[in-house]
Amino acid sequence: MNLLLAAATSAVTHSSEGGWGRDILWTVVDIGIFVLGIGFVLCLVRLVKGPTLADRGIASDLLAMQVVGLAILLTIRLETLVYFDAVLIVAILGFASTAAFAQYIGRRRAVV
Amino acid sequence: MATMLALETSVQDVVDVTTAVVLLVGLFFMLIGAVSLHRLPDAYNRLHGASICVTLGLTCMLVAAAQELGSAAVVSKALITLVFSFVASPIGSHLLAKAAHHGGLEQWEKTLGDELAEDKTNPSMGCTDDSGIPRADDVPSAA
Numbered sequence: 001m002n003l004l005l006a007a008a009t010s011a012v013t014h015s016s017e018g019g020w021g022r023d024i025l026w027t028v029v030d031i032g033i034f035v036l037g038i039g040f041v042l043c044l045v046r047l048v049k050g051p052t053l054a055d056r057g058i059a060s061d062l063l064a065m066q067v068v069g070l071a072i073l074l075t076i077r078l079e080t081l082v083y084f085d086a087v088l089i090v091a092i093l094g095f096a097s098t099a100a101f102a103q104y105i106g107r108r109r110a111v112v
Numbered sequence: 113m114a115t116m117l118a119l120e121t122s123v124q125d126v127v128d129v130t131t132a133v134v135l136l137v138g139l140f141f142m143l144i145g146a147v148s149l150h151r152l153p154d155a156y157n158r159l160h161g162a163s164i165c166v167t168l169g170l171t172c173m174l175v176a177a178a179q180e181l182g183s184a185a186v187v188s189k190a191l192i193t194l195v196f197s198f199v200a201s202p203i204g205s206h207l208l209a210k211a212a213h214h215g216g217l218e219q220w221e222k223t224l225g226d227e228l229a230e231d232k233t234n235p236s237m238g239c240t241d242d243s244g245i246p247r248a249d250d251v252p253s254a255a
Contacts, residue, residue: 021125021132025180028132032139039146046149054155054212058162061204062145065165068193069142072173076135076180084177084186088193095200102207111155111215 029077036073039066052111057101064094131180138172145169154220155212159205166201170194 043066047059067090074083105111141164148161174190213228231237 019120019122019125019128021121021128025128025132025135028135028139032135035139035143039142042146042149052155052212052217053215054208054217055149055158057208058155058158059149061208062149062162062165065162065170066142066146068170069138069173072177075177075186076131079181081181081183081185084189087174088189088196091193091197091200095196095204098204099207102204102211105208105215106211109215111212111217 026077029073032073033070036066036070039069053101053105053108054111057098057105060101061094061098064090064097068094127179127182131176134172134179135176138169138176141165141169141172154223155217156209156219156223159209163201163205166197170197 040063043059043063047056047063050056050059068087071083071086071090075081075087145162145165148164149158152158152161171194174194178187178190219226
């Protein structure tokens with residue numbers, strides 16, 4: 001059991017020989033995941049509650065930005081480039097969804 | 113842990129701490145952008161708060177990733193993302209604000225003025241009511 005835990009820990013910490021700076025950085029990354037989680041919740045509340053369609057569009061745009069931030073945090077924490085490709089793709093998707101939302105509002109001629 | 117805190121400072125430690133500081137600044141602005149969705153009174157004002165998320169928050173976080181990993185692949189992808197988001201974010205905000213204004217979204221009562229509405233009443237400005245956004249009912253029929 002102890003061996004299993006040690007193996008899991010070394011898999012997560014990527015077996016890199018970090019000094020005290022690495023500890024500080026990973027603490028900040030762990031805090032950042034919570035911060036972005038709070039951001040997710042705030043954006044989702046505005047997305048559900050938002051009185052107008054424009055508010056919902058802004059909230060969904062901001063939600064994409066939080067996802068981008070989470071991918072950057074994963075890149076720093078796991079030290080792999082796998083998640084960094086998602087950054088550009090989610091940014092492009094967020095812009096496309098914002099543009100589509102604006103077209104929807106403009107054609108609808110109403111914001112509620 | 114006590115031996116770790118004996119502070120054998122290497123270059124990597126300095127890079128890590130600098131990255132942590134830049135990352136904290138980026139996370140702070142990300143949180144500010146999300147909180148502004150609830151603190152600001154108006155959809156037009158909320159657009160302003162959401163832009164901070166991209167221009168400061170995302171920039172700082174991308175700089176942190178590029179600084180920590182430091183390879184050419186990360187730096188070039190971060191640069192591409194940065195350039196794209198700096199072009200796309202104002203365009204998206206402008207599209208949303210224009211569509212909301214054409215949709216008749218009321219401003220906050222303490223907003224000082226509405227120059228687009230004034231320009232629409234002035235024919236010399238060339239700013240018609242429908243500037244650019246097609247209506248749902250005048251989609252050109254194939255005929």
